[in-house]
Amino acid sequence: MRKPKEKLKKSMEGNKKILESVKYKPYFSKGNFVLYNADCLKILEQLPENSIDMIFADPPYLLSNGGFTVHAGKMVSVNKGQWDVSNGLKKDFEFHLEWTKACHRVLKPGGTIWISGTYHSIYQCGFALQVNKFHILNDITWFKPNASPNLSCRFFTASHETLVWARKDKKGKHKFNYEEMKNGAWANDFLKKPNKQMRSVWAIGTPKTEEKKFGKHPTQKPVDLLVRIVVASTDKGDLVLDPFTGSSTTGIAAHLNGRKFIGVDLEKKYLDLSAKRYNDLKEGLL
Numbered sequence: 001m002r003k004p005k006e007k008l009k010k011s012m013e014g015n016k017k018i019l020e021s022v023k024y025k026p027y028f029s030k031g032n033f034v035l036y037n038a039d040c041l042k043i044l045e046q047l048p049e050n051s052i053d054m055i056f057a058d059p060p061y062l063l064s065n066g067g068f069t070v071h072a073g074k075m076v077s078v079n080k081g082q083w084d085v086s087n088g089l090k091k092d093f094e095f096h097l098e099w100t101k102a103c104h105r106v107l108k109p110g111g112t113i114w115i116s117g118t119y120h121s122i123y124q125c126g127f128a129l130q131v132n133k134f135h136i137l138n139d140i141t142w143f144k145p146n147a148s149p150n151l152s153c154r155f156f157t158a159s160h161e162t163l164v165w166a167r168k169d170k171k172g173k174h175k176f177n178y179e180e181m182k183n184g185a186w187a188n189d190f191l192k193k194p195n196k197q198m199r200s201v202w203a204i205g206t207p208k209t210e211e212k213k214f215g216k217h218p219t220q221k222p223v224d225l226l227v228r229i230v231v232a233s234t235d236k237g238d239l240v241l242d243p244f245t246g247s248s249t250t251g252i253a254a255h256l257n258g259r260k261f262i263g264v265d266l267e268k269k270y271l272d273l274s275a276k277r278y279n280d281l282k283e284g285l286l
């Protein structure tokens, strides 16, 4: 059997080959942290088949159509940018079908995908996964104990997002680091009891001030959430892809835990933020 160090070296060489197949010049590349400024479909079509261990995708919720929400107790517009504008139910679903299909091709057999969303998008994404023959493993409720109040007082206060976790195929073996989930350091989550199985409801606050010190992305995810996802479903040296990387919270969690990372985003300003966050990190474990 190959020793762990040799195995890691081999996987790093493999990563170089994978990146060589992408004809786009990376927008940022340091160590095993690579960012592309492009439509994710363009990058996905150039990546080799069966090359990625895990994908985390936080696709646009397609909500920026002139509405309002509450932030820090104030009414603010939900308009996040052109990338978040809905094109109607049918076209939005076609978009989810297309990118999930492209993700299916690049995932290794047994590789998994996570998609995050709210009720506005997550059911469409889940159905798109099923149409593309993914096998759904779990849905996770990410409960936000510090969610903003509902000012209209006409609805329940939205305080969670849903994550769907799925494997490439019905058959096959996926990675699940059961022991680390059960006995890892998850003390910040008041729902997780020590030495008990990790359940499917996770209590994790919205991003900490420290995580926004270089500026923030309008839909930035907390590092704690992505660390749990990366640790649960990958091993050291694995290659993680985020096709809608934004401020690259996925990449930060991947790097901190010794995983390789490819992120893609349409907007340079979010990749600049990603690069600042990466440069600020203390050396990862690799």
Ligand SMILES: C[S@@+](CC[C@H](N)C(=O)[O-])C[C@H]1O[C@@H](n2cnc3c(N)ncnc32)[C@H](O)[C@@H]1O
Pocket: 038, 039, 040, 041, 058, 059, 060, 061, 083, 217, 219, 220, 221, 222, 243, 244, 245, 246, 247, 248, 249, 250, 264, 265, 266, 267, 270
């Ligand atoms: C919901 S945000 C992701 C936020 C990210 N999880 C974080 O923690 O910062 C979605 C991102 O996808 C990008 N985006 C939208 N459509 C895209 C596309 N077709 N290809 C690549 N990026 C896209 C947007 O610019 C936006 O930054």
